[in-house]
Amino acid sequence: MKSLEELYNRALELKNKGMSDKEISTELHLSVNTITWLLSKDLKGNKISDTKIGWRSIGVYGNRIEKIAEIMADIISEELPLDEITSILGITINGIPYATMLSDLLEKELIVYRPHPSGQEGMFSSNFASVKSKKIVIIDDVMSTGETMKRTIDDIRKKGGEAVLCIVLVSKLSSDEINNVPVRSLIRATMVG
Known part of the structure; x- marks a missing residue:
């Protein structure tokens, strides 16, 4: 089992390579919601500011x-x-x-x-x-x-x-x-x- 820090670092690495939360979730075998949650905070629990863009309409x-x-x-x-x-x-x-x-x-x-x-x-x-x-x-x-x-x-x-x-x-x-x-x-x- 990986530590939260290892998951965070791997998810952040993949995000910085341009992968979407969905692609990262597939790569790390976690739910999209878990990846979104993981990437919305730093390791100290501080919320990271980002904007999710949806254009389904x-x-x-x-x-x-x-x-x-x-x-x-x-x-x-x-x-x-x-x-x-x-x-x-x-x-x-x-x-x-x-x-x-x-x-x-x-x-x-x-x-x-x-x-x-x-x-x-x-x-x-x-x-x-x-x-x-x-x-x-x-x-x-x-x-x-x-x-x-x-x-x-x-x-x-x-x-x-x-x-x-x-x-x-x-x-x-x-x-x-x-x-x-x-x-x-x-x-x-x-x-x-």
């Missing part, structure tokens, strides 16, 4: 996802000339619906990327467009620590592509760039006080 209907994708498309066209973009990449699982809609709206190729849960090199789905020699806009739902986005950018570069912009529904980070790639979010969630 948007996600239950395709037309709502499409409206958000239209806003994302507007932001993309504000940031870059559309002829400088070849592909839209969706990070599994929550970035894929937005990326799919954007691919259609902007008439660009669709790339699907699955980050590796332990931080190793992720996988680009062979059922969709390839990465090599492409100028890619990366789409995800929530950016918490930025680790998933960093790994995505690194993996794109390893495969010979170029990440030109990252768009997320919500960012918990204050930075407007990650790995020298601009980041735009529809909403920025910041802790105050």
Whole structure:
């Protein structure tokens, strides 16, 4: 049996690698509620401030996802000339619906990327467009620590592509760039006080 401190440290390590509470719960064989509770406190029992982002009200209907994708498309066209973009990449699982809609709206190729849960090199789905020699806009739902986005950018570069912009529904980070790639979010969630 692991001590609470060992569980906390392992859960925190996985969280810092970009894993969700659900992925961590699977990895550590604990309930999602236990992981959420564990990560909401430090080892001295002090509450750690964080913001949980839920967007189920948007996600239950395709037309709502499409409206958000239209806003994302507007932001993309504000940031870059559309002829400088070849592909839209969706990070599994929550970035894929937005990326799919954007691919259609902007008439660009669709790339699907699955980050590796332990931080190793992720996988680009062979059922969709390839990465090599492409100028890619990366789409995800929530950016918490930025680790998933960093790994995505690194993996794109390893495969010979170029990440030109990252768009997320919500960012918990204050930075407007990650790995020298601009980041735009529809909403920025910041802790105050």
